[in-house]
Amino acid sequence: MKKETGEQKSDVLQMLLDLHKNQDSPSSLTMNQIKGILVNIVVAGTDTTSGSTEWAMSKLMQHSEIMEKVKKELNDVIGVNNTVEEFHLPNLRYLNAVIKETFRLHPVLPLLVPRCSARSLTVGGCTIPKGSRVFLNMWSIHLDPNIWDNPMKFQPERFLNEPEKLDFRGNDFQYVPFGSGRRKCLGINLGEKMLSFILASLLHSFEWKLPQGEKVDLSGNFGIIMGKKNPPHLIPTPRLTNLELYKRQL
Ligand code: HEM
Secondary structure, eight states: OBOTTSOBOOOHHHHHHHHHHOTTSTTOOOHHHHHHHHHHHHHHHHHHHHHHHHHHHHHHHHOHHHHHHHHHHHHHHTOTTSOOOGGGGGGOHHHHHHHHHHHHHSOSSTTOSOEEOSSOEEETTEEEOTTOEEOOOHHHHHTOTTTSSSTTSOOTTHHHHSGGGGOSSSOOTTOOTTOOGGGSOTTHHHHHHHHHHHHHHHHHHEEEEOOTTOOOOOOBOOSSSOOBSSOOOOEEEEOOSOTHHHHHHO
């Protein structure tokens, strides 16, 4: 990418291509490896973000009192005569707690990515032989009553009181929606910001309702990425007072 000043600025693709050019370096990459990395990023970043958005919208449709609190915060922070901008996001504390609580109850990768033990070891009295394929059931940790009060309840407030104690950077093993260790999600910052931006925009710009006679369906599908079995059908109506603002968003 070339800035107007003429100064070169590298993006991810450029960095990968530079590693390809430098074939003598131990960290050089082949074109096939570059393709693999790019596909990995696109695949890993797409269904996770859209799946989490669907879960969060469904939980909010199910809990109207929580939806009202989110809308009040959006009005206070953004204002009904304004659209969401990136700088608003850190101030949406309650919405961010809703997102964290959605990750806890509906992690899109409930078993994370499989691990392989590099040596034999004993964990909690169980021997794991070298070379075993290990799945970490992070979902059951997120619902463990020894760790969480009322674990089945959708209660974003639990993340408001001591937010620093429960970040999702992989340091608190009771809460790891983005995994932990060397293979943890490399899109944490982007994923968190995208989700916050998408939800804030959807909820600030529109009122949402279910089609007549339909109920919120919370069944999940079975797969590596656990999205909703049936995507939510929701009907939007404009929420902003100034309809010109919708043109600006297009
Ligand atoms: C709400 C959004 C997202 C969630 C909940 C999520 C969650 C996860 C989880 C749980 C893992 C497995 C970590 C482990 O096993 O320790 C993972 C891996 C990964 N994620 Fe994300 N992710 C999200 C968004 C993204 C985005 C936006 C990108 C890229 C732009 C991305 C790129 C990746 C990659 C490349 C891996 C594989 C890392 C590896 O195996 O070394 N993710 N993600």
